[in-house]
Amino acid sequence: MSEQATALVIDDEKQIRKLLRIVLEENHYRVLESQSGKQGLADIALRRPDVVLLDLGLPDIDGLQVLKKLREWSHVPVLILSVRDGPEDKIAALDAGADDYVTKPFESGELLARLRAIQRRAVLPGDEPFFRAGSLAIDYNARAVTVKGREIKLTPTEYALLRVLAQHAGKVMTHKQLLREVWGPNAEEQSQYLRVYMTHLRKKIESAETGEKLLRTESGIGYRLVSPQQD
Amino acid sequence: MTEDRRPDQESVQPNNQPSRDKIDTRNVPSATRINEFLIAGVSILVVTGIAWLLQRFAGYQTVALLYLLLVVATGLELSRAPVLVVAGLSALLWNFLFVPPRLTFFIGQFHDAMLFVTFFAVALAMGHLTSRLRDKEIAERQRERRTAALYELARQAAFATDLDTGLRAAVNLIESIFAAKAALLLRQSDHTLARVPHSASSLALSEKEKNLATWAFRRRMLAGKFTDTLPDSEALHLPLQGRTAVMGVISVRPNRSFDLTERDLLEAFAVLIGLVLEKNHIIEAFKRAEILEASEHLRRALLESVSHELKTPLAAVQAGIDALSRHMDSDQKGQTTLTEVQLAVRRLHRVINNLLNMTRIESGVIQPKLDWCDLGELAQAAIELSGEGLGEHQIIVEVDRNLPMVKVDQPLLEQCLCNLLLNSVANSPPGTKIIIRGQLRDEQLILSVLDEGKGIRKEDLTRIFDAFYRGADASPGGTGLGLAIVDGFVRAHGGNVRGANRQPRGAEFVITIPVETLAPEIMETFA
Numbered sequence: 001m002s003e004q005a006t007a008l009v010i011d012d013e014k015q016i017r018k019l020l021r022i023v024l025e026e027n028h029y030r031v032l033e034s035q036s037g038k039q040g041l042a043d044i045a046l047r048r049p050d051v052v053l054l055d056l057g058l059p060d061i062d063g064l065q066v067l068k069k070l071r072e073w074s075h076v077p078v079l080i081l082s083v084r085d086g087p088e089d090k091i092a093a094l095d096a097g098a099d100d101y102v103t104k105p106f107e108s109g110e111l112l113a114r115l116r117a118i119q120r121r122a123v124l125p126g127d128e129p130f131f132r133a134g135s136l137a138i139d140y141n142a143r144a145v146t147v148k149g150r151e152i153k154l155t156p157t158e159y160a161l162l163r164v165l166a167q168h169a170g171k172v173m174t175h176k177q178l179l180r181e182v183w184g185p186n187a188e189e190q191s192q193y194l195r196v197y198m199t200h201l202r203k204k205i206e207s208a209e210t211g212e213k214l215l216r217t218e219s220g221i222g223y224r225l226v227s228p229q230q231d
Numbered sequence: 232m233t234e235d236r237r238p239d240q241e242s243v244q245p246n247n248q249p250s251r252d253k254i255d256t257r258n259v260p261s262a263t264r265i266n267e268f269l270i271a272g273v274s275i276l277v278v279t280g281i282a283w284l285l286q287r288f289a290g291y292q293t294v295a296l297l298y299l300l301l302v303v304a305t306g307l308e309l310s311r312a313p314v315l316v317v318a319g320l321s322a323l324l325w326n327f328l329f330v331p332p333r334l335t336f337f338i339g340q341f342h343d344a345m346l347f348v349t350f351f352a353v354a355l356a357m358g359h360l361t362s363r364l365r366d367k368e369i370a371e372r373q374r375e376r377r378t379a380a381l382y383e384l385a386r387q388a389a390f391a392t393d394l395d396t397g398l399r400a401a402v403n404l405i406e407s408i409f410a411a412k413a414a415l416l417l418r419q420s421d422h423t424l425a426r427v428p429h430s431a432s433s434l435a436l437s438e439k440e441k442n443l444a445t446w447a448f449r450r451r452m453l454a455g456k457f458t459d460t461l462p463d464s465e466a467l468h469l470p471l472q473g474r475t476a477v478m479g480v481i482s483v484r485p486n487r488s489f490d491l492t493e494r495d496l497l498e499a500f501a502v503l504i505g506l507v508l509e510k511n512h513i514i515e516a517f518k519r520a521e522i523l524e525a526s527e528h529l530r531r532a533l534l535e536s537v538s539h540e541l542k543t544p545l546a547a548v549q550a551g552i553d554a555l556s557r558h559m560d561s562d563q564k565g566q567t568t569l570t571e572v573q574l575a576v577r578r579l580h581r582v583i584n585n586l587l588n589m590t591r592i593e594s595g596v597i598q599p600k601l602d603w604c605d606l607g608e609l610a611q612a613a614i615e616l617s618g619e620g621l622g623e624h625q626i627i628v629e630v631d632r633n634l635p636m637v638k639v640d641q642p643l644l645e646q647c648l649c650n651l652l653l654n655s656v657a658n659s660p661p662g663t664k665i666i667i668r669g670q671l672r673d674e675q676l677i678l679s680v681l682d683e684g685k686g687i688r689k690e691d692l693t694r695i696f697d698a699f700y701r702g703a704d705a706s707p708g709g710t711g712l713g714l715a716i717v718d719g720f721v722r723a724h725g726g727n728v729r730g731a732n733r734q735p736r737g738a739e740f741v742i743t744i745p746v747e748t749l750a751p752e753i754m755e756t757f758a
Binding site: 087105108 | 535538542545547548549553554576580584602603604616642749
């Protein structure tokens with residue numbers, strides 16, 4: 001990141017805002033702070049941050065509502081930073097358009113890695129012809145998938161699933177999102193399809209010899225393909 | 232006049248709530264048949280007398296009109312047979328007494344013969360028409376009474392402020408209309424019929440009658456008196472059929488026999504009472520659900536707030552440690568100190584999570600969200616969740632890759648496996664093996680964690696799953712909640728977990744959960 005990125009922290013806890021400022025400024029972010037949902041929305045509109053760290057338990061409007069309102073007019077990457085650790089909270093936030101979810105207490109290294117990942121996705125044009133993560137490589141034009149340079153045969157559905165995960169590499173895709181993207185809007189409840197294909201896909205691209213874990217299970221939420229520079 | 236059919240009717244009514252409108256469902260005329268003939272005879276005699284007096288001034292043709300008047304009048308009051316008798320008798324009497332030559336049935340003049348025939352025909356027709364009119368009126372009145380009775384029941388029972396008042400009103404109404412004592416047996420919360428009658432009942436039931444009522448309840452059929460099922464019983468038992476379920480039985484002990492209309496009305500009563508009970512049941516269920524929802528909402532809010540209050544400062548401490556650690560790159564002592572603080576924070580985080588989970592279990596807000604899950608994936612995710620906690624132990628996953636998928640709450644079971652793994656790590660020497668085994672047997676998912684540690688002491692076997700229980704030789708650092716949480720999560724799935732010792736050494740923990748499985752054939756079709 002050549003230019004200094006701006007991060008907006010929306011959190012009502014002063015202490016958390018202060019410490020996040022230290023952590024983020026050390027990592028070359030310019031930091032803005034908002035202490036309520038309404039102020040946060042106004043700040044995003046006026047000051048155009050590059051990335052938003054949003055708490056869910058805000059005093060005026062719930063963070064989830066902030067997110068929903070925000071998504072009506074902005075694509076700014078949003079990282080949810082919350083004490084709520086239930087799968088249903090995470091799913092709700094991710095389905096409402098959050099880019100990632102980190103629970104409090106968090107470790108700074110993890111937080112920064114996730115922040116970088118969602119910023120990178122926001123910057124990427126999205127129509128890159130190649131994808132690479134660890135020993136996995138995808139050539140979108142040739143529809144070719146290789147692991148350690150060896151070509152892997154995938155069925156059309158397996159390929160579609162892998163492509164969606166790769167295009168959102170580093171980000172958790174909820175079961176619902178994956179089902180919708182690969183099987184269409186009518187398949188949102190057919191989670192068994194997804195489980196079966198994920199098992200097949202895993203067998204094919206995570207060979208025993210490399211011992212690599214490319215496909216991460218986010219239990220009860222969805223799946224994440226590790227991002228190219230992570231790990 | 233002798234009331235030979237329904238002697239009890241009038242005598243019972245007055246002593247029940249005299250203020251209430253009298254509701255009478257009788258469908259036969261007040262006079263009996265013999266009485267009707269008597270009345271018919273007497274009125275013919277009277278009319279003949281009057282005619283005899285009048286004919287001197289009015290002529291014998293005019294008195295025929297008197298007889299016609301009589302036919303119409305009796306037709307309005309009496310039933311068909313006496314009216315027809317009156318019509319016939321009038322014709323004959325008129326002919327015999329008034330048409331010349333008198334005191335003979337012979338009719339001299341042609342126009343008299345015509346008059347006689349016409350009179351006879353008109354009288355018969357009149358008698359027939361008026362009695363038909365009357366029948367209709369009686370039927371109408373019966374319908375009206377039935378409607379009034381049902382309306383009264385609906386008004387008193389269905390719109391009563393509470394159920395007991397309503398049922399009492401219903402029993403009173405049955406007593407007054409049918410002159411019968413009644414007992415109400417209601418459906419209980421476990422959907423069986425109560426053996427003790429509702430307090431509104433006015434009739435005590437013998438064991439035999441109660442058994443019959445239960446039969447009627449189960450079969451949804453009438454039983455007892457007037458029916459094909461044990462007709463020599465004391466009472467008639469009617470199931471109180473609501474829209475979807477039988478809500479109870481009303482047992483009625485009549486003092487006399489009921490005709491079809493009355494039984495019909497009684498059945499309508501039973502349906503109405505059934506509906507009232509069902510409505511009440513639905514309202515109660517609705518209220519309960521509302522209360523439950525409200526209390527659950529409150530509990531969740533409370534948990535969330537506690538969780539927020541505990542974790543926010545912890546997050547601040549964690550962020551502080553991270554920031555400090557970067558400033559003390561070279562300071563060896565400082566780094567060591569920070570590492571210890573870091574470990575303490577992680578431990579505190581774990582304890583808070585355990586306490587929150589335990590609270591969730593104990594307040595019953597845990598509801599497994601079942602979804603398809605691959606057992607291999609589950610085991611792998613549990614290992615990842617345990618992370619550094621596994622230390623130098625060798626973890627071996629024994630799950631057949633061809634096992635069908637199972638429907639479970641994966642995050643909850645992951646936490647269970649993780650807790651069992653950490654428990655085994657704490658209780659077995661570093662470098663030893665820990666096995667995670669997943670099997671399916673008779674629609675049961677069996678997840679086991681087996682270690683090579685010191686095993687479980689005999690006296691601890693039954694208590695290790697109790698919250699805060701720690702065995703005498705427990706390794707330091709635990710809260711005594713890990714296994715209790717496993718137990719709680721597994722129970723939420725409708726399963727159980729138990730601990731045992733292995734031969735020659737080590738402990739095994741076995742989770743058994745009834746599950747739905749996705750047949751392998753279906754999985755193959757996707758491939």
